[in-house]
Amino acid sequence: MNKLETIDWNEISQRGLLARINREIMHPLGLAVCRNPETGASPGAIVSDNGPWVYPEDVDALGSPESSD
Template sequence: MQIKSINWNDMSDFGLIVRINKEILHPLGLAISRDLITGFSEKVLVADDGIWEYAVSVESRVMSDDAIKLKLSEKILK
């Protein structure tokens, strides 16, 4: 069985980085960072003041679980 994978750019396309940051990491003063070209994430950023917030325009890109599952299935079936 071959294990399939996606990179952090895919995670961003699915709105998952926003969700992980907003729901889990931002309240802790942390944020995932990634290289837009390679799709790799080498580090988590730490806020100087302990606060991270997204602009409303970024938060509006969050997808439902069903939309994420559909997009993921389309991606890995290619």
């Protein structure tokens, strides 16, 4: 049986996957996967104390999240 290759969270981030996981899945739920860039390990996810994470480009000029409808 072949040994499966594993990658750490630093490699996941370098491949652009951590940003996608956070933006598309975790942030709408008020969560954010975090990592220690020195070790490549993840202690888990940060929990937002005020709802979904919002990126500056997702906020309109009045500071309100833009509607997706």
